[in-house]
Amino acid sequence: MRNETGNASKKNQDRSAPATNRIAIVIMAAGKGTRLKSKHPKVLHEVGGKPLLAHVIAAATQVVPPADIYAIIGHEAERVRQAVQDAGVQFVVQEPQRGTGHALMCASKALGAYHHVIVLSGDAPLISPETIRKLRDFHKNSSLQGKQAAMTILSAELEDPTGYGRVIYKELKSGEVKAIVEEKSCTAAQRTIHEINSGFYAFSVEPLFANIERLKTDNPHAEYYLTDMAQVLHKAGEIVVATQTENASEILGSNTRAELVELDRKMRREKILRLMAAGVTIFYPETSVIDADVEVGADTVIEPFVQLLGRTRIGADCRVRSYSVIQCSQIGDGVVVRPGCVLDGARVANGAVLGPYSHLRPGSEIGEGAHVGNFVETKKVRLGKGSKANHLTYLGDAEIGDGVNIGAGTITCNYDGVHKHKTIIEDEVFVGSDSTLVAPVRLGKGSYVGAASCITEDVPAESLAIGRGKQIVKEGWVKKKRRESR
Ligand code: UD1
Ligand code: CA
Numbered sequence: 001m002r003n004e005t006g007n008a009s010k011k012n013q014d015r016s017a018p019a020t021n022r023i024a025i026v027i028m029a030a031g032k033g034t035r036l037k038s039k040h041p042k043v044l045h046e047v048g049g050k051p052l053l054a055h056v057i058a059a060a061t062q063v064v065p066p067a068d069i070y071a072i073i074g075h076e077a078e079r080v081r082q083a084v085q086d087a088g089v090q091f092v093v094q095e096p097q098r099g100t101g102h103a104l105m106c107a108s109k110a111l112g113a114y115h116h117v118i119v120l121s122g123d124a125p126l127i128s129p130e131t132i133r134k135l136r137d138f139h140k141n142s143s144l145q146g147k148q149a150a151m152t153i154l155s156a157e158l159e160d161p162t163g164y165g166r167v168i169y170k171e172l173k174s175g176e177v178k179a180i181v182e183e184k185s186c187t188a189a190q191r192t193i194h195e196i197n198s199g200f201y202a203f204s205v206e207p208l209f210a211n212i213e214r215l216k217t218d219n220p221h222a223e224y225y226l227t228d229m230a231q232v233l234h235k236a237g238e239i240v241v242a243t244q245t246e247n248a249s250e251i252l253g254s255n256t257r258a259e260l261v262e263l264d265r266k267m268r269r270e271k272i273l274r275l276m277a278a279g280v281t282i283f284y285p286e287t288s289v290i291d292a293d294v295e296v297g298a299d300t301v302i303e304p305f306v307q308l309l310g311r312t313r314i315g316a317d318c319r320v321r322s323y324s325v326i327q328c329s330q331i332g333d334g335v336v337v338r339p340g341c342v343l344d345g346a347r348v349a350n351g352a353v354l355g356p357y358s359h360l361r362p363g364s365e366i367g368e369g370a371h372v373g374n375f376v377e378t379k380k381v382r383l384g385k386g387s388k389a390n391h392l393t394y395l396g397d398a399e400i401g402d403g404v405n406i407g408a409g410t411i412t413c414n415y416d417g418v419h420k421h422k423t424i425i426e427d428e429v430f431v432g433s434d435s436t437l438v439a440p441v442r443l444g445k446g447s448y449v450g451a452a453s454c455i456t457e458d459v460p461a462e463s464l465a466i467g468r469g470k471q472i473v474k475e476g477w478v479k480k481k482r483r484e485s486r
Pocket of ligand 1: 029163225
């Protein structure tokens with residue numbers, strides 16, 4: 001057992017003077033996820049385009065500050081930590097992983113300074129901040145015969161309760177819970193109970209840790225089950241209650257690939273409904289893939305089979321046509337993305353027109369009203385206001401000013417096999433078709449490059465550069481050749 005919660009001396013001070021109402025959230029995320037049959041840790045599997053655990057952390061941070069959130073990590077701990085550490089939460093390492101009860105045992109030191117702890121499951125990503133708050137408030141306000149509840153279980157009524165632990169009451173009317181029984185240990189009668197344990201709980205810290213050592217491992221997995229705390233606390237004369245969530249779909253976990261895909265579908269469907277409610281038109285919504293963190297402005301139209309991924313932001317009044325895949329990109333207002341564009345890490349200003357079939361790679365900055373057309377690839381490029389590169393072009397490591405025309409088939413030769421070099425094209429330059437610009441090179445303001453030029457030297461402003469073999473014409477040559485071959 002090892003716990004890592006940062007500043008140890010500060011924690012010790014806190015523990016000596018426990019505030020009565022401090023609330024921590026623990027997120028259990030140390031398990032392997034055996035049923036997914038994966039080499040990746042379960043909580044890093046993605047739904048809605050981000051890891052399961054990141055969704056749970058996002059909900060938790062709406063309820064308590066990140067400093068009071070403890071993610072319990074174990075299997076592939078470093079990978080999990082790295083994936084979510086930006087959120088600023090604390091980590092507790094559970095090594096080895098001996099069950100959900102053991103996960104909490106490992107957090108006992110970290111939780112010493114708190115009065116209550118809410119426990120969430122890192123594999124149930126649909127949980128909402130409202131439901132967490134309701135669980136907290138229900139717990140804090142539940143008491144029987146003047147005694148504060150030691151454990152409150154968030155339960156749900158499921159049509160198909162298969163696989164979940166069942167909530168067993170002392171007497172139904174009393175509201176007092178005497179145990180949670182895992183599916184595998186249920187009697188035939190218990191299996192017919194539809195009120196299940198969601199895997200979310202609130203505990204009063206003092207009775208939890210006063211009794212947690214009583215957990216046993218006499219179950220099919222030989223693990224410490226946190227669910228057994230219901231019985232342990234009940235037997236110790238503590239109060240255990242349950243509150244049923246109205247929103248049963250929020251507690252769904254993801255133990256199998258089929259469940260993961262189902263959660264992903266649910267989450268994306270809800271995302272699309274929220275976008276539509278905010279004024280976005282999405283045709284054939286079941287064909288589009290929109291990640292949880294994507295933002296889209298009002299009156300934008302998304303055509304069928306579009307993917308909007310990662311932290312993408314699309315402005316108002318845009319049209320994103322079919323088969324475009326836009327990832328981690330910022331798009332202004334009134335932009336048209338014609339079919340088949342691929343954008344990754346690009347910024348596109350208002351009124352620009354892209355595609356069909358443009359490929360904007362990281363560092364592409366497309367200016368206001370600029371056009372990037374078919375089979376044009378850009379990378380680390382600033383294309384100025386109103387500039388156009390409409391056909392069959394590669395622009396890499398270039399700074400291109402305003403009002404520039406890049407002819408069809410233009411290539412920036414940015415790579416010499418070892419280093420990348422820069423091409424600078426100043427305002428109002430005209431580059432004729434099929435030109436190769438061998439970097440480093442600068443085309444001065446207002447200059448012209450004749451078609452099919454290979455430009456290896458800087459071109460001064462307002463001048464014409466032609467870099468190609470001179471055309472030779474041999475009149476009558478064909479006739480002569482025919483005569484000779486006869
Ligand atoms: C658990 C509950 C079950 C409940 C269900 C709801 C137990 C024993 N059972 O079952 O009653 O109906 O959730 O979804 O708790 N974890 C650790 N350390 C460990 C083991 C697991 O941190 O040693 C983490 C896992 O990464 C996971 C969470 O705890 O995020 C729940 O574990 P999981 O194995 O998925 O429990 P379930 O079988 O779903
Ligand atoms: Ca689970």
